Amino acid sequence: MTKKGKLILTALFFCLLLSSPALAQTPAGGKAPLFQWSIIIGGAIITFASAAGAFCQAKAISSACEGISRNPGAAPHIRFLLIFGLVLIETLVIYALLISIIILMVQWGKYI
Numbered sequence: 001m002t003k004k005g006k007l008i009l010t011a012l013f014f015c016l017l018l019s020s021p022a023l024a025q026t027p028a029g030g031k032a033p034l035f036q037w038s039i040i041i042g043g044a045i046i047t048f049a050s051a052a053g054a055f056c057q058a059k060a061i062s063s064a065c066e067g068i069s070r071n072p073g074a075a076p077h078i079r080f081l082l083i084f085g086l087v088l089i090e091t092l093v094i095y096a097l098l099i100s101i102i103i104l105m106v107q108w109g110k111y112i
Helices: 003-023 032-070 072-111
Strands: none
Touching: 003 032, 032 072
C-alpha cells in the first residue's frame, strides 16, 4: 500500500470514528439517521474539496514559479494563466461549499 493510500484510509477511519457519536441515538420517528448522515456528508464534502483545492493551488503556484524562473520573458503570460487557474480552482471549492450548504439546509427544513 502506498503512503497516499495509508493517509487516505487513516483520514477515513478518523472521520468515521469522530462521526460515531452523531449516530448513537435515533428519535422515535426514525428519520434522524438521514439527517445525521447529511451533516456528516456535508462536512466531508467541504473538507475534501478544500483539501483538494489547496493541493491544486500549491501545485499551480509551484509550477508557475518554476516556469517564470526558466523563462523570465514569459512571466506576464504565466502570471495571467496562474491567476486564471487559481480562480477556477477556488470556484470549484465554493461550489462544493454551496452543495454542502444545500444538503444541510434541505435536511434542516424537513426535520426541525
